[in-house]
Amino acid sequence: MCGITGFIGNNRHFTVEVLDQMVGQLNHRGPDDKGVELYKIKDHLVIGFAQARLSIIDLTSNGHQPMAFEQLNCVFNGEIYNHEEIKAELENLGHVFKTKSDTEVILHSFLEWGTKCVHRFIGMFAIVIHDYSTGNVYFMRDRAGVKPLFIYQKDNVLLFASEIKAFHKFPDFDKTLSESAVTAFFDFGYVPTPYCIFKYVRKIEAGSLEILNTETLTFTVEQYWKINTFYDKPKLDLSYQEAKNHTHELLVSACNYRMVADVPVGVFLSGGYDSTSVAAILQSNRDQKLKTFTIGFQEGNNEAPFAKEIAKHIGTDHHELYCTTREAQEIIPELPFFYDEPFADSSAIPTMLVSAFAKKQVTVALSADGGDEIFAGYTIYRKHDKTMKSVALIPNFIKPLLRTSFSMASTLVPASKSKLKHQLKGFGSAVHQNNLQFANQLYKNQLSLPVHIRNSFLKKQASSLKTAFDDQFNDEMAVAEMQMMIDFNTYLQNDILVKVDRATMSVSLEGREPLLDHRLIEFAAQLPLHYKFDNERSKKILKDIAHQYVPETLMDRPKTGFSIPIARWLRKDLTFLLDEFLSDKALAQSGLFNVPFVSECIKDYRKNKFHHTTFIWKLLMFQMWYAKWMS
Known part of the structure; x- marks a missing residue:
């Protein structure tokens, strides 16, 4: 896990000093090591690769990036969980390895199979490879979109990065806003992929491979994986028991793969079916107690007591932290820096808190996102x-x-x-x-x-x-x-996964997502719908698997999830933020808003006459982001 950035093209600012400043913006993603390399390919072409490394696999300097092998250079963010199996296959084909790093496996895989190597990877990744032999640069993003990758392109300049904040250190970065993206943010609470709040920035889509011709700075795009493909296939002819057994096997495999690390690993445990399934499966397969982490609140929805009971039953080394309102509110000023595009999911606050809590004991934490979208939980x-x-x-x-x-x-x-x-x-x-x-x-x-x-x-x-x-x-x-399918391609990828990636990375914690193993996603998409829910239950097949480890009496309760009392905070504790960021003067700065209308909404909200808290929160998040990055 790390942060990567770089530039490609021809510009007077393509220097080691600028690249070093760009990667410096990503230190929170990788505090253990930093690598900066500049390659002058031709008089009119310079390529710069940089990485801020969080050491997870092969903690030695052998895992340093950018990494080179023969005609290839690579920077990579994420993990290839099955790298040992791929490595063994490549060794049988005559490849010789010098490190234990999965980055080296990526390079050898690309040399052996070309872009088709991406189909062999089980993992989460954003990979950038330069091939001297073709002159091309290859960008690959994992199937579910767990790891981010942004592209900025204008004139003869192309920048890439794990987070947009790296671009702000490039002197010629054009911060023109996309008006359509602004509208989309207020619709969704995020800017949907492939778009970005900035006109000249875009997100590489999940399951995409993009090939950059460095002579013309043009892309060829290949969608190598899409969930739609598997929903379109005929449903599998399996009995419910057969489907449940194979789902269980895939879950066990996905969870075990995500324990591959040379550092301590734990699990976020909410007490819901998804995280309980992950924690129970992992604890049942090992003698050493698994570390689990839960955060609780005295107000709002609180799942901590349920998580504690689950942890006691399955036998984990459980840790819980009860946060005060003040501790939660102190996170809010940090949101614009770590979520460097407007982002309005308030559950980012508890996610950042539980990440900081877990980081004190582990370097990797498994989350259980995706269960609702894959197994019909809503x-x-x-x-x-x-x-x-x-x-x-x-x-x-x-x-x-x-x-x-x-x-x-x-x-x-x-x-x-x-x-x-x-x-x-x-x-x-x-x-x-x-x-x-x-x-x-x-x-x-x-x-x-x-x-x-x-x-x-x-x-x-x-x-x-x-x-x-x-x-x-x-x-x-x-x-x-x-x-x-829509929720998988929109809400999951643009909201939930962004929330977890930025929150975990804010404290240099690697988040892993076992329920987003592509083998599990593909299999679940081809199951009959009535295996996922019936008249009584949502997420039927996953719940039946969970009950093999935890009795129904501990699990059957209304779904709550992370929730904090934003409406009450905005009208009481956080009014000072409304005063600062939603004043007429502040609203007028961007030139985007109909200030009289918005101002009236805010006044009515303070008087409890206007009840669209979501809109007010989006306004606040946009304005705080604007003040941080556009001033």
């Missing part, structure tokens, strides 16, 4: 599946009448009741739409700002960005599967 999947099955039973001649009734009812609901208004419109839409149309409507209803806010808070309405829903889906696919 209750909304069941709800909408049931809706469409009910609609299918309605005679066609009645559907127009129902549609009219729901539409009329929605017009009677005031704009302030936007959720109910959207629900009525959604039900009205469902009776005359196919699965794809209905899923599209649901997606827009859930993730967009209320119309009366969206149409008024910005001076200029920017065009919408293309999102994951604009991809082509199979019209025959179940609505729930469409939603799972």
